[in-house]
Amino acid sequence: MSQDRPYSQTLTRLRDAGLRPTRQRLALGRLLFDGGDRHVTAEALHEEAQKAGVSVSLATVYNTLHQFTEAQLLREVVVDSARTYFDTNVSDHHHFFVENSGSLMDIDGEKIAVTGLPATPDGTTLARVDVIVRLQGTPSRQP
Amino acid sequence: MSQDRPYSQTLTRLRDAGLRPTRQRLALGRLLFDGGDRHVTAEALHEEAQKAGVSVSLATVYNTLHQFTEAQLLREVVVDSARTYFDTNVSDHHHFFVENSGSLMDIDGEKIAVTGLPATPDGTTLARVDVIVRLQGTPSRQP
DNA sequence: TTCTTATCTAGAACAATTCTAATCTGTTGA
């Protein structure tokens, strides 16, 4: 059951992160964390909230996504210069990115190994190693 | 001398790519390809051109960077959701990215090995594997 | 030359994101 994130846990997570559990944060938190790992854009989450009958402004969605990211509840994924993705999976892992559709998929961090990394340049410290496997979605085939 | 890109070669490269060697393209091409490998943003290249006394509009800089990229004279590097970088090194390689300063450095492609990549998902083909080593620039130390 | 087109340009338009100033709401402590 360790993968489940029970309903009420969103409240606890916000409190632990020092974030006031407001109506909006709770609603967005549930959309994000109930259910499995997700990759969302601000725009998409905003739409999803509307559809779920939760009224939050786009500005709040942006604020919340950034606050969650600071609190390590989310991770930002940079794969596309047009939009920013946020990932609910904050464990060590990498990504497939399908360029034409814009869809993201996780790759387990333990599966991939990156060897031969040079030392970090002087005056810098390593923050993270990102591996992005870029894919071309092939047009639907008829066998 | 195989690393040099003699002055007149820019002309040849444009011709080979099927691009008319206009004044603007030649000027930008020289800024980009004379000298070593470079990472530029549109904005930065535009400024550089102005300073070099070449008058090109920002729109032309964008057009040219994209045309060069299509012609494989440049490569686009996605590391920062705020701006797009273009890399004059089009051979197989990866990047260091210093997050606070926004500077990019090449990592030889032969040095790094990525192992354990899962098979590409159904209906997709592999386009490229990008490794981005994100660094934190440490504030200047006084020893 | 002259003609045909590709190219260039300034500025408008656009999309994603951030900012602003006013309003609202959680929380705290009397």
Place this chain on the structure above:
DNA sequence: TCAACAGATTAGAATTGTTCTAGATAAGAA
């Protein structure tokens, strides 16, 4: 319980990087 404050939310304006547009210009062919 309630007042009061700090923090959160909001609509809309502002900003930023990039693309589009329509008219002016220049490269290459005849």
